[in-house]
Amino acid sequence: MPEWQALARHRERLGEVRLRELFDADARRAERYGVQVGDLHLDYSKHLVNDETLALLRQLAEAADVAGLRDAMFRGDKINVTERRAVLHTALRAPRDAVIEVDGENVVPGVHAVLDRMSDFAAQVRDGGWTGHTGARIRTVVNIGIGGSDLGPAMAYEALRPYARRDMDFRFVSNVDGADLHEALHGLDAAETLFIVASKTFTTIETITNATSAKNWLLDALGDGDAPADDSAVARHFVALSTNGPEVAKFGIDTANMFEFWDWVGGRYSFDSAIGLSLMIAIGPDRFRELLDGFHLVDEHFRTAPPEANAPLLLGLLGVWYGGFFDAQSHAVLPYSHYLSKFTAYLQQLDMESNGKSVDRAGRPVAWQTGPVVWGTPGTNGQHAYYQLLHQGTRMIPADLIGFARPVDELGPELAAQHDLLMANLFAQGQALAFGKTAEEVRAEGVAEEQVPHRTFDGNHPTTTVLAAELSPSVLGQLIALYEHKVFVQGAVWDIDSFDQWGVELGKVLAKRVEPALTEGAAVAGLDASTTALVARYRRLRGR
Numbered sequence: 001m002p003e004w005q006a007l008a009r010h011r012e013r014l015g016e017v018r019l020r021e022l023f024d025a026d027a028r029r030a031e032r033y034g035v036q037v038g039d040l041h042l043d044y045s046k047h048l049v050n051d052e053t054l055a056l057l058r059q060l061a062e063a064a065d066v067a068g069l070r071d072a073m074f075r076g077d078k079i080n081v082t083e084r085r086a087v088l089h090t091a092l093r094a095p096r097d098a099v100i101e102v103d104g105e106n107v108v109p110g111v112h113a114v115l116d117r118m119s120d121f122a123a124q125v126r127d128g129g130w131t132g133h134t135g136a137r138i139r140t141v142v143n144i145g146i147g148g149s150d151l152g153p154a155m156a157y158e159a160l161r162p163y164a165r166r167d168m169d170f171r172f173v174s175n176v177d178g179a180d181l182h183e184a185l186h187g188l189d190a191a192e193t194l195f196i197v198a199s200k201t202f203t204t205i206e207t208i209t210n211a212t213s214a215k216n217w218l219l220d221a222l223g224d225g226d227a228p229a230d231d232s233a234v235a236r237h238f239v240a241l242s243t244n245g246p247e248v249a250k251f252g253i254d255t256a257n258m259f260e261f262w263d264w265v266g267g268r269y270s271f272d273s274a275i276g277l278s279l280m281i282a283i284g285p286d287r288f289r290e291l292l293d294g295f296h297l298v299d300e301h302f303r304t305a306p307p308e309a310n311a312p313l314l315l316g317l318l319g320v321w322y323g324g325f326f327d328a329q330s331h332a333v334l335p336y337s338h339y340l341s342k343f344t345a346y347l348q349q350l351d352m353e354s355n356g357k358s359v360d361r362a363g364r365p366v367a368w369q370t371g372p373v374v375w376g377t378p379g380t381n382g383q384h385a386y387y388q389l390l391h392q393g394t395r396m397i398p399a400d401l402i403g404f405a406r407p408v409d410e411l412g413p414e415l416a417a418q419h420d421l422l423m424a425n426l427f428a429q430g431q432a433l434a435f436g437k438t439a440e441e442v443r444a445e446g447v448a449e450e451q452v453p454h455r456t457f458d459g460n461h462p463t464t465t466v467l468a469a470e471l472s473p474s475v476l477g478q479l480i481a482l483y484e485h486k487v488f489v490q491g492a493v494w495d496i497d498s499f500d501q502w503g504v505e506l507g508k509v510l511a512k513r514v515e516p517a518l519t520e521g522a523a524v525a526g527l528d529a530s531t532t533a534l535v536a537r538y539r540r541l542r543g544r
């Protein structure tokens, strides 16, 4: 595209652009390069861009018709081209009176009907109205799911712990490694345990395997010692979240205990559908609706804000800039909040499963970089582990620093006082990454000349700082929607289908094919020499 070429020329002209110089040249840069969306303040002044860069990036977005595709998504057009599906996670948080049609049918009433059923159920579990098979109150909720059916609720439960019931326990099982379920069940009383089996397709082998084992554990535990309990116990202890009623019934869960969603909700975009039930039980229906309102607020911002002030558009384009013109390979997300300890793992699926593509929407190989590797853990832990590479390594790694002004109320005065130290670290890192420390500054401290190169910080590492007053349910919703739409913008510019995930299929098929070789020593056609030898060694090690 000419707009891409224009950016390439601009990049050449910018040459070794320095953040120090950009700030020196514009006293108002921090103020001008900031945007407010809902409760989130975004400072993008520490990026290697000037007004011309931003204008050229917006022109690229216009040429790629990001706004057109965005409107098509919100309208319910089938923009997931390879699966011929609408992409309507935004409908999951639309107000009751909204009208959004898929194949001529308004989907909003169905969304709210399920939300209402979830709210009823969550309220019953929370107040003890819903009891287990023996009449005992539910004390523990175990969500069994993987990918989008796990990461969202698990992340949000951690994020919103201060809003969650402290007298109930919430556990999340995803890995087909039996150790995951084993540890999750440790110490549990089956009579007080509710299993939520979360799977859009209800065919995901990890989830169905774990759910089957959980069912057997429950029936054994509720039995009389000689015989397991009969299947009627399942109805009080298992609910399903799925789009697939027949498979739910086949598994043995009454579809009366199923909370549905729809094929126009992608797995990694499903957390505010029925998939959020465990979180809703934890924080209560009202707080859950505040979370949805937070999502909706950013949806509306993305849909209506002008390009210059459109936060997801800006973040998306900045990523396109670094991937396309600085050869940046990865993007770090560094939350300065213990509660966001699972946030980056959640974003990994959102971003990498969406934009880890190498053909365009028409199936032609792309000639540009697509989605980056997304990684990161909460500060300040990362500072004492891998930040060395961020500061003095050879790679360009743009990063997001996310922080909150207020610690949660329940910390108490002493722990709350630590919050300033936490946030001082966030601000210090943003500054150090951007401006570094010159050799002259190091020398001025009297450092011996041979040490100077080792103690010099080049700086010029771009960051976005996201700051909000506190991590409330609404703010969490706003943050997630911000990233969802950022990923959307990038997919649109790169002209890829951000809503399919064919890349996960091959491994699934091969695992099914290889398993009999492990268990029975079966000869499996098509195994390569390396894998055949590894399987043989595995079997020997297992004494088979």
Ligand code: F6P
Binding pocket: 146, 147, 148, 149, 198, 199, 200, 201, 202, 203, 204, 207, 267, 268, 353, 501, 504
């Ligand atoms: O294998 C990838 C994937 O399909 C993800 O996209 C999805 O979130 C996950 O598996 C779980 O799928 P399901 O909810 O159908 O069990």
